[in-house]
Amino acid sequence: MEEPKWSGRASFVLASIGSAIGLGNVWRFPYIAYKFGGGAFLVAYIIVLILIGIPMLLLEFSIGYRFKGSAPYSFEKLSKERRMPVNFEWLGWFAVLVGFGIVTYYSVIMGWSFDYMFYSIKTAWGENTREFFYQRVLGLTHGVFDLGRISWPIVIGLLFSWVWIVLSIWKGAKTVGKVVYVTVTMPWVLLLIFVIRGLTLPGALQGVNFYLTPNWKELLNPALWHAAISQVFFSLTVGFGVMIAYASFLPEGSDIVNNSILIALADAATAFVSGFAVFSTLGYYAQLQGVQVSEVMKSGPELAFVTYPTIISKLPLASLFGVLFFLMLLTLAIDSAFSLVEAFVAALMDKFGIRRQFANIGVAVAAFVIGILYTTGAGLYWLDIVDYFMNHFGLFTVAFLESLVIGWLYGAQSMRDFANSVSERPMGTWWNFSVKFIVPLSSLLIFASALRDRIREPYGGYPRLAEVLGGWLILGVFLIVSIYLTNLKTKRSD
Amino acid sequence: MNWQGIVVLILVSFILFGGIIQALYYANKKGR
Numbered sequence: 064m065e066e067p068k069w070s071g072r073a074s075f076v077l078a079s080i081g082s083a084i085g086l087g088n089v090w091r092f093p094y095i096a097y098k099f100g101g102g103a104f105l106v107a108y109i110i111v112l113i114l115i116g117i118p119m120l121l122l123e124f125s126i127g128y129r130f131k132g133s134a135p136y137s138f139e140k141l142s143k144e145r146r147m148p149v150n151f152e153w154l155g156w157f158a159v160l161v162g163f164g165i166v167t168y169y170s171v172i173m174g175w176s177f178d179y180m181f182y183s184i185k186t187a188w189g190e191n192t193r194e195f196f197y198q199r200v201l202g203l204t205h206g207v208f209d210l211g212r213i214s215w216p217i218v219i220g221l222l223f224s225w226v227w228i229v230l231s232i233w234k235g236a237k238t239v240g241k242v243v244y245v246t247v248t249m250p251w252v253l254l255l256i257f258v259i260r261g262l263t264l265p266g267a268l269q270g271v272n273f274y275l276t277p278n279w280k281e282l283l284n285p286a287l288w289h290a291a292i293s294q295v296f297f298s299l300t301v302g303f304g305v306m307i308a309y310a311s312f313l314p315e316g317s318d319i320v321n322n323s324i325l326i327a328l329a330d331a332a333t334a335f336v337s338g339f340a341v342f343s344t345l346g347y348y349a350q351l352q353g354v355q356v357s358e359v360m361k362s363g364p365e366l367a368f369v370t371y372p373t374i375i376s377k378l379p380l381a382s383l384f385g386v387l388f389f390l391m392l393l394t395l396a397i398d399s400a401f402s403l404v405e406a407f408v409a410a411l412m413d414k415f416g417i418r419r420q421f422a423n424i425g426v427a428v429a430a431f432v433i434g435i436l437y438t439t440g441a442g443l444y445w446l447d448i449v450d451y452f453m454n455h456f457g458l459f460t461v462a463f464l465e466s467l468v469i470g471w472l473y474g475a476q477s478m479r480d481f482a483n484s485v486s487e488r489p490m491g492t493w494w495n496f497s498v499k500f501i502v503p504l505s506s507l508l509i510f511a512s513a514l515r516d517r518i519r520e521p522y523g524g525y526p527r528l529a530e531v532l533g534g535w536l537i538l539g540v541f542l543i544v545s546i547y548l549t550n551l552k553t554k555r556s557d
Numbered sequence: 558m559n560w561q562g563i564v565v566l567i568l569v570s571f572i573l574f575g576g577i578i579q580a581l582y583y584a585n586k587k588g589r
Contacts, residue, residue: 272559275566328580332574
């Protein structure tokens with residue numbers, strides 16, 4: 064069964080950018096930048112992006128383009144070609160399973176955004192946005208084992224998200240390539256609207272000052288580099304087999320070096336520009352409240368669903384800006400969500416030779432059912448735990464091993480020769496060094512420091528049992544399933 | 558805004574958007 068290819072270069076580039084750009088660009092990057100020395104962090108971020116981000120992206124594009132298949136398929140071919148002692152197909156499965164783990168809750172956040180688009184029409188959150196989000200919408204309980212009730216509006220939002228995801232990847236690259244023209248450009252336009260709106264508010268510059276003013280001393284702080292490395296990895300959607308699958312749909316004669324540079328820079332530029340939207344608005348809010356910008360600075364769901372609605376209520380045309388803001392979140396998230404599903408679907412198709420539509424719906428139904436857990440009163444707690452474990456331990460395990468396998472077992476030079484042979488713009492020898500040393504060492508560093516933190520105390524003050532169930536157990540199951548699938552002989556794999 | 562912030566703004570914008578424009582130029586020149 065021949066897989067459909069991208070219809071053109073723009074489809075592939077936009078789809079990859081869409082996958083990389085997500086909620087993190089808007090609600091995490093500006094906050095981290097502010098926390099670690101403002102302008103100094105931006106400089107560090109660009110250095111890490113060039114030394115680690117671009118090489119990692121090119122690494123995954125090379126694997127997918129070279130072996131023309133999903134992550135497990137490509138790793139299997141790669142292991143056989145070099146007669147490696149271990150069949151690394153399992154690593155591909157582990158990567159796509161971690162991606163699947165992420166999309167189970169990512170789609171729930173999309174569900175919240177979907178609901179908030181409707182709440183925006185009448186600014187239903189009222190004066191107390193915090194109470195509205197945590198109590199009315201989430202029905203948050205007091206503990207992680209107190210599930211409370213299922214929030215039906217979120218279930219409906221979740222269902223909507225999944226219908227949208229399934230339709231977006233219905234015919235693989237063929238549909239994705241068309242959908243991304245809208246779902247990637249739309250958040251850019253909306254973001255620009257929010258940058259202009261933000262910068263024209265009183266007090267905006269006060270906020271932007273917080274964002275850009277560099278504290279150069281922070282460059283000596285190891286925590287800054289730790290944060291920059293994590294943010295680069297989180298942002299580029301590497302380590303989930305997505306970029307491997309996307310590159311496998313590239314037609315002959317595609318340039319992968321130039322594309323990886325373009326995609327990495329576009330992702331960083333989006334995060335950089337988001338900072339202006341976020342900080343100008345927070346500057347305005349701080350002035351309104353008569354407090355410092357640092358006091359209103361928040362990240363994650365708190366920023367998007369508590370702080371932003373409060374500010375939106377105070378703007379003229381509040382309903383319009385509310386709808387546009389949550390539409391922006393939705394369109395930012397959708398491309399990342401369906402890329403993670405696509406990576407898994409492509410892997411299942413390669414292994415079992417099943418029909419695409421069958422795999423699509425199967426994955427969607429499974430993720431939807433799991434997602435219902437996050438719509439309960441304890442959903443936010445579980446979402447937080449699973450998010451932490453998938454990103455810190457899942458992602459960095461894959462990044463570490465992927466760079467080792469290619470850098471040392473397959474041969475960085477040999478992979479670079481391949482990448483350069485198909486690209487007009489050559490990648491320098493420094494790429495070998497990055498893949499062999501910088502990427503594995505930095506991934507190991509993040510992994511080890513997260514592990515040390517978890518040995519000291521459970522994540523986020525949750526009970527150990529919750530951490531084991533929502534973190535270690537899931538990763539353990541993913542690992543066992545990966546090994547099982549690798550050893551499973553199917554008609555396709557023979 | 559202080560001058561250091563402006564320097565960062567110009568520097569970061571130059572690298573990111575300059576890089577993007579260069580990559581787009583390359584892509585269009587070679588048509589792939």
